[in-house]
Amino acid sequence: MQRIYKKLLSLAEHQHAKKFLALVAFTESSFFPIPPDVMVVPMVLAKPSNWWRIALTCTLFSVIGGVAAYFIGLLLFETAAMPLIQFYGYQNNVSEFNEMYQNWGGWAVFLAGLTPFPYKIITIASGMAQLNLALFIGLSVLSRGLRFFVVSFLLYYFGDKIRDLLEKYFGIITIVTGCCLLVIYFWLKSFSN
16 A cells, blocks of 8 residues: 555656546545545646646546446446445445434535545445435535545645645645535525525
8 A cells, every 4th residue: 555655646747647647536436445535636746836737637526426326336336336345444434334324314424525434435335325416416526526625726725835734634634624614505505494
C-alpha cells in the first residue's frame, strides 16, 4: 500500500498528472483503495492557480466512477461487489452505511461523501439499495464537489502552511462543514414552509 501511495505522489508531479488524477478519482469510487486527495494536495501546491481545475477534474471523475460502482451494486452485487467488499474487509462499513441510510435516507450519501468513509462503499451500497439514481448523482456531486473544492481552495489560499492541518483533521473539517451546510439548508427550508 505504501508503494502505491508513493507512486501516486510521484504521478502528481507528472506532466499528465490531471489524467492520472482522473483515473485515480474514477477507480477510487469503486475499487481502488487510496483516495485521490493523495494527488490533489501536491498538485494544488505545485500549481495553485489550477486549484479549481484540479478540484473539478477530481469531482467529475469521482462521480462518474461512483455511477459505475452504483451499477455494480445494482446489477452485480453478489458476483462483483460482495467479493470486492470482502477483499478490503469493508463488511462493517457496509453495515454502518446501511444504518446511516435507514436514518438519513439519501442524505447519507452526502454526509458519507464528505468524510474519509470509503466512497466505494457508498456507491456500491447505494446501487444495492436502489437509491434513486438522479438523487445519488446530485448528492454525490454536492458532497464530492464540496470536499475537493474546499480542500483545493484552502491549499490555494493558505499554501503549504495548511497541509499538515488538513492531513491531521481532514475528517473533522469535512464533517463540520457538511453539518453546517445541512443546518443552513434545513434552517432555510423552515422559512419556506
